[in-house]
Amino acid sequence: MRIAVTGKQGQVVQSLLRRGAGKGVEIIAVGRPEMDLADPASIAAALSIVNPDVIVSAAAYTAVDKAESDADLAFAVNAAGAAAVAESAARIGVPVVHISTDYVFSGDKPSAYTEEDMTGPISVYGQSKLAGERAVAAANPNHVILRTAWVYSPFGANFLKTMLRLSETRDHLRVVADQTGCPTSALDIADAILAIASRLVTDPAPSLRGTFHLTGSGEASWADFAEEIFVELHKLGGKSIRVERITTADYPTPAKRPANSRLSCEKLATRYGLRLADWKQSMRIVMQVILNKGF
Ligand SMILES: NC(=O)C1=CN([C@@H]2O[C@H](COP(=O)(O)OP(=O)(O)OC[C@H]3O[C@@H](n4cnc5c(N)ncnc54)[C@H](OP(=O)(O)O)[C@@H]3O)[C@@H](O)[C@H]2O)C=CC1
Ligand SMILES: Cc1cn([C@H]2C[C@H](O)[C@@H](COP(=O)(O)OP(=O)(O)O[C@H]3O[C@@H](C)C(=O)[C@@H](O)[C@H]3O)O2)c(=O)[nH]c1=O
Numbered sequence: 001m002r003i004a005v006t007g008k009q010g011q012v013v014q015s016l017l018r019r020g021a022g023k024g025v026e027i028i029a030v031g032r033p034e035m036d037l038a039d040p041a042s043i044a045a046a047l048s049i050v051n052p053d054v055i056v057s058a059a060a061y062t063a064v065d066k067a068e069s070d071a072d073l074a075f076a077v078n079a080a081g082a083a084a085v086a087e088s089a090a091r092i093g094v095p096v097v098h099i100s101t102d103y104v105f106s107g108d109k110p111s112a113y114t115e116e117d118m119t120g121p122i123s124v125y126g127q128s129k130l131a132g133e134r135a136v137a138a139a140n141p142n143h144v145i146l147r148t149a150w151v152y153s154p155f156g157a158n159f160l161k162t163m164l165r166l167s168e169t170r171d172h173l174r175v176v177a178d179q180t181g182c183p184t185s186a187l188d189i190a191d192a193i194l195a196i197a198s199r200l201v202t203d204p205a206p207s208l209r210g211t212f213h214l215t216g217s218g219e220a221s222w223a224d225f226a227e228e229i230f231v232e233l234h235k236l237g238g239k240s241i242r243v244e245r246i247t248t249a250d251y252p253t254p255a256k257r258p259a260n261s262r263l264s265c266e267k268l269a270t271r272y273g274l275r276l277a278d279w280k281q282s283m284r285i286v287m288q289v290i291l292n293k294g295f
Helices: 011-020 040-048 071-092 124-139 159-167 186-202 222-235 266-272 279-291
Strands: 002-006 026-030 054-057 096-101 143-148 172-176 210-213 242-246
Touching: 002 011, 011 026, 011 186, 040 071, 054 071, 054 186, 071 096, 071 124, 096 124, 096 186, 124 143, 143 186, 159 172, 159 222, 159 279, 172 222, 186 266, 186 279, 210 266, 222 242, 222 279
Parallel strands: 002 026, 002 054, 054 096, 096 143, 143 210, 172 242
Antiparallel strands: none
16 A cells, blocks of 8 residues: 655654554655645645555644634645645545544533534634635545544654653743643554555445544543653653643633543544554653654
């Protein structure tokens, strides 16, 4: 199986390259400079030349706060760019696996969101990703949209790495405790994508197509996540860091985040038999990779 994945340095792309190695899967990362998602004309040619069996649409404009003042580029990449990737897959006649986000929800629901729940993004990033979901579904019926959340990994920029970086110069951090979600390892996402892609290329069942939630098992607030990171850091010989649990109002940001963005992943478990590990277990693996500086 040959997979074309959009982006090069991103967390999910890098995790796919790492997890695909040695499994008889050829993964080709297609990104800048040869393909710019903000330049639709560059997309079809760059993807078709790879002659893939599946396209994984993992590249996105992910700077949540910056998107508030950069909506045109966020929409160009996350909506028009995603649409062009899905159209390219349709033209080649292959499935597209598109990655989306918990931020398509408002966060008002008191329990975990299912795929049937109404969306209602409260940030430009979330709005642009929802527009992308709709455009992907319209462009290629042979699609899987995977909504994931709170992604961390040894690669790129993420909350876990931000916490570790801040801990180098501080012994006390203030972190919001009233936003709840599901931390998800990009390495686990990569394993799931590989399993999903191999089903899609062999099984035309409609029940395997559509929108699915894919997050780490369990739930946490950002403060819980930070505390667990620092427990593990201390166990691995690092310094002790105190987390002060604060409210969203105490930590003003340009973009609003959902208060609740927990996602129910039952549909994926039922249709694909896939369930990701508990986030704390996966977080420990990622921490060990980062602190030991290698796999
Ligand atoms: N990070 C998170 O917490 C979450 C992410 N998601 C979604 O998961 C997917 C993967 O996210 P993640 O791996 O964390 O993303 P990253 O922020 O780590 O990487 C973003 C990727 O997108 C690429 N990219 C950005 N703009 C363009 C552009 N104009 N043209 C081509 N490539 C571009 C980057 O390119 P380059 O390689 O050149 O830097 C990079 O490879 C995204 O769709 C994201 O919306 C969903 C939920 C949570
Ligand atoms: C750095 C920091 C953040 N925070 C808060 C701000 C915010 O509410 C929360 C997370 O902040 P970040 O900016 O790191 O994370 P954010 O960019 O909001 O992460 C999101 O990224 C996009 C791409 C997604 O799709 C989402 O699923 C989600 O992972 O933690 C603190 O309370 N203290 C801190 O020291």
